[in-house]
Each structure stands twice: as C-alpha cells, then as structure tokens.
Amino acid sequence: xxxxxxxxxxxxxxxxxxxxxxxxxxxxxxxxxxxxxxxxxxxxxxxxxxxxxxxxxxxxxxxxxxxxxxxxxxxxxxxxxxxxxxxxxxxxxxxxxxxxxxxxxxxxxxxxxxxxxxxxxxxxxxxxxxxxxxxxxxxxxxxxxxxxxxxxxxxxxxxxxxxxxxxxxxxxxxxxxxxxxxxxxxxxxxxxxxxxxxxxxxxxxxxxxxxxxxxxxxxxxxxxxxxxxxxxxxxxxx
Amino acid sequence: xxxxxxxxxxxxxxxxxxxxxxxxxxxxxxxxxxxxxxxxxxxxxxxxxxxxxxxxxxxxxxxxxxxxxxxxxxxxxxxxxxxxxxxxxxxxxxxxxxxxxxxxxxxxxxxxxxxxxxxxxxxxxxxxxxxxxxxxxxxxxxxxxxxxxxxxxxxxxxxxxxxxxxxxxxxxxxxxxxxxxxxxxxxxxxxxxxxxxxxxxxxxxxxxxxxxxxxxxxxxxxxxxxxxxxxxxxxxxxxxxxxxxxxxxxxxxxxxxxxxxxxxxx
Numbered sequence: 001x002x003x004x005x006x007x008x009x010x011x012x013x014x015x016x017x018x019x020x021x022x023x024x025x026x027x028x029x030x031x032x033x034x035x036x037x038x039x040x041x042x043x044x045x046x047x048x049x050x051x052x053x054x055x056x057x058x059x060x061x062x063x064x065x066x067x068x069x070x071x072x073x074x075x076x077x078x079x080x081x082x083x084x085x086x087x088x089x090x091x092x093x094x095x096x097x098x099x100x101x102x103x104x105x106x107x108x109x110x111x112x113x114x115x116x117x118x119x120x121x122x123x124x125x126x127x128x129x130x131x132x133x134x135x136x137x138x139x140x141x142x143x144x145x146x147x148x149x150x151x152x153x154x155x156x157x158x159x160x161x162x163x164x165x166x167x168x169x170x171x172x173x174x175x176x177x178x179x180x181x182x183x184x185x186x187x188x189x190x191x192x193x194x195x196x197x198x199x200x201x202x203x204x205x206x207x208x209x210x211x212x213x214x215x216x217x218x219x220x221x222x223x224x225x226x227x228x229x230x231x232x233x234x235x236x237x238x
Numbered sequence: 239x240x241x242x243x244x245x246x247x248x249x250x251x252x253x254x255x256x257x258x259x260x261x262x263x264x265x266x267x268x269x270x271x272x273x274x275x276x277x278x279x280x281x282x283x284x285x286x287x288x289x290x291x292x293x294x295x296x297x298x299x300x301x302x303x304x305x306x307x308x309x310x311x312x313x314x315x316x317x318x319x320x321x322x323x324x325x326x327x328x329x330x331x332x333x334x335x336x337x338x339x340x341x342x343x344x345x346x347x348x349x350x351x352x353x354x355x356x357x358x359x360x361x362x363x364x365x366x367x368x369x370x371x372x373x374x375x376x377x378x379x380x381x382x383x384x385x386x387x388x389x390x391x392x393x394x395x396x397x398x399x400x401x402x403x404x405x406x407x408x409x410x411x412x413x414x415x416x417x418x419x420x421x422x423x424x425x426x427x428x429x430x431x432x433x434x435x436x437x438x439x440x441x442x443x444x445x446x447x448x449x450x451x452x453x454x455x456x457x458x459x460x461x462x463x464x465x466x467x468x469x470x471x472x473x474x475x476x477x478x479x480x481x482x483x484x485x486x487x488x489x490x491x492x493x494x495x496x497x498x499x500x501x502x503x504x
Contacts, residue, residue: 129350130354132351133345133347133353135340136305136340136345137365138336138369140337143368152354154355228397229354229398230354
C-alpha cells in the first residue's frame, strides 16, 4: 500500500502532489482574482451609480443562484469558445487555453460574487466616523480606501474570506469535469489504474485536510493582525 | 514649526485676508426638513468662536457644512479668503480644491474618530505623511512633540481602543494640530466624555485658545464658552438667534429664547 503512494514511479504519490500543487495554484489565483472582483463589486454596490449597482446585483444573483458545477461548464466552454472565435476573427486561428488560466478565470468569477457580498458587509460594518475623519482631513477616495476603509473592514471580512478560501481549495475539484489535472482528477486516475480506491481517496482527503489546517492557522494570524487595534473579546469577558 | 507651504500653492489673497472662515447665507435641508435657514458667520484669524444652542438647532450641521461633511443646499463658504466652488445643487465643484481646503482644517469630532487600526503616533502622522507629503521622520518627530503637549507621549504606541475617552480626544486634538491647521473645528468635543474626563480635554483646548488659534467650537460647556470665546453665537431653529461678546450673550441676553436656553442649561 505504501509503495503505491511512493513519490517516484511506479508509486503515484508524485502525481498526487503535482495535482495538489495545481489545485493550490488555481485556488490561489481564483481567490486573488475573486478578491479583486469582490473589492470592485463591493465599492460599486456601495458607492456606484444606479446602473452599476443593477449590473452588479445581476452578477451576484446569477452567479450565486446557479450551481457551481453548471457555471464551470458554462464559463469554461463559453469562455474558450468566445476566445477562439475572437482569435479566429483576428486571423490568429484557434488558441490553446491553459487549464490553469481557465480554472482561475472560471472559479475567480464565482468567488468574486461571494467576495462582493462579504466585503460589502464588512465595509458597512465599519463605523462611519472612520471614513468621515478621512474625508474631513482631505484624503482622496483611493487613498481613503487604501489607508482607512480596507484596513478598518479587515476584522469584519477575514472570517468570511477564510471561508471563501477554503471553498476555493475544494471547488478546484470541480474542474476535473473539464479534464483539468488537479488533485481529484489525479487521484481518480491513480485509483482506477491500481484499483486501490480506498488508499488514494483517503490520501487525497488527508491532503485536503492538511491544506485546511494550514489555512486555518494562517488566517488566525492574519485575523489577529487585522484586529490589532481592538481589545480581545476573551480578555474583556473575564 | 513644520513648513507646509510647499504642499499648498499660495491661496488667492483677497481683501478679506484676515478672515479665517466666512459663511454666507447657508441653507441646508434634509429632505423636507430645513435644518439651516440662512446662516452667516465670520471668524477672523485668531478668533475663538463658540456656537451654542439646543439639540436640533443646527449648530453641528453648520459646523459640518464648513468642510462639506454635510453638503450645503445653498450658500457660500470661504476659507482663508478662498471660496469653495459649489455647483447649483450645493455639491462641491472641485474635489481637488475641497481636499486641499480640508487638509488645512483641523476637525475634532464628538466621537473622536481616531483610526482604530493605527496607534496614536500613526494616527497623528497619517495626514501629514499621506495627504500633505511630509517625510515620515519629520512627521513623527513633530507628532511626538504634539503628543507630549497633550500629555500622551508615553501612549504613542498604543491603539486608541485601549485608552479612555479623554485620552482619545486629546490624541484627536494632536492629530488636528499635526496638519498645522489654519483653523480648528470642534464638534461638541466633550459631549461623549464621562464628566470627570471633560476637564482634561477643556484644558488642552483652553491652551490652544490662549496661543491665538482660530477655532470654531460647538459646545454645551457654557462656562467654558464664556471663558475662552471671543464671540458667542446662539443657534435656534436653524437660525442665529443672537450673537455677541460672551459677557453680553451670557450676562445680558436679549432674546427670550436665549434667556430660556441659558436657564435650562445652568
């Protein structure tokens, strides 16, 4: 059993780790891309004009309404199709789309819809006096966002963003349906080639668990840092 | 003193150069509710102007219109001889101009509004460094002098939430001083404080008045207003009901409303 998991062939451990690396790569990219969309989306929903707000409402509603698996299929095939059409129209012929880029793009759009709502809620939770002081002292909007709004909303946003990150790591498994070699796909291949289903899926589960545990401690640190200006609730209770 | 002149191009000096703040015929409505019904006031350089009045009289709104934290419905605001350009609906016409004017007005809020994710020192250097372009070292050096002046030098590395309201408000005053303000706006600076903490904040403000700072002070501390102000303005119902030197306003009020008001707060 252990030989099956060894890192060099005939063991499949190396494949599993490569799959994990791909999964993390996509999760990281999608989470980052989602954060960018989310920040823009939250600001647009809070400070934008009526047209922008309506467009963003359509985006967050539709993306959160449709099952992710369906969205991934739609965005992947429609996205690659559109890209090919555009490229052919410009006379370049069909393009090969990298699985990683496609995965980041597809999951990022899903993540962005949820991140928009997480960040919108977090910004609204910041006492208005924080932004008011920034305005009163002549901070331009972008400086205020960077120096006041974002750091002040962090304590409210971190728990929701940690959830989103964990969802991102696991949503990468859905990309197996479009043939992308992430952890779940690699596991399935290893399992069906060796008939050792139990061993490989247990190993994959352990890898996902490790990612979760590691993420938990990283986010705990980030949260402690983001809350540096606030007395701890635990201390206050005793 | 830090030289901030380079950060600000010379303002158009006109005949009213000794005026720090001038408000002309200021109107402000929230929906159908008219909060300010034509207010005009002037503070010359070095003046301490106290604004008193009951709650809902429009005194805080008036102060907040001066730096456009509230958007006036109509009227004129002139800061240091420079009129803030307004559109027909009262919104500021030039964000750049407003930001420049704001960065020279030291605002002190009722609820302190220190940035909670920054230490006192970081709060005090934030605007000089990031808005006015002063070097970090220079700003920090000056910030320590200011924190020392308000008695908080030993708390420079502390976050606001770990301090008393009085300490937070004194730090907020240091933040206002850090921009070398042409005028200071105090919006009920002691109203959110426990009674025993009011004194320490008033002491700091009294010092600033004594050194000739231009100040507009919305307050409920009548004794204090009488003591430090050069000019007292009484607001009622969105209008200036009565104004004059403190001894006259407090000692010999003419309007019936002001008499009633003074009786009710003493």
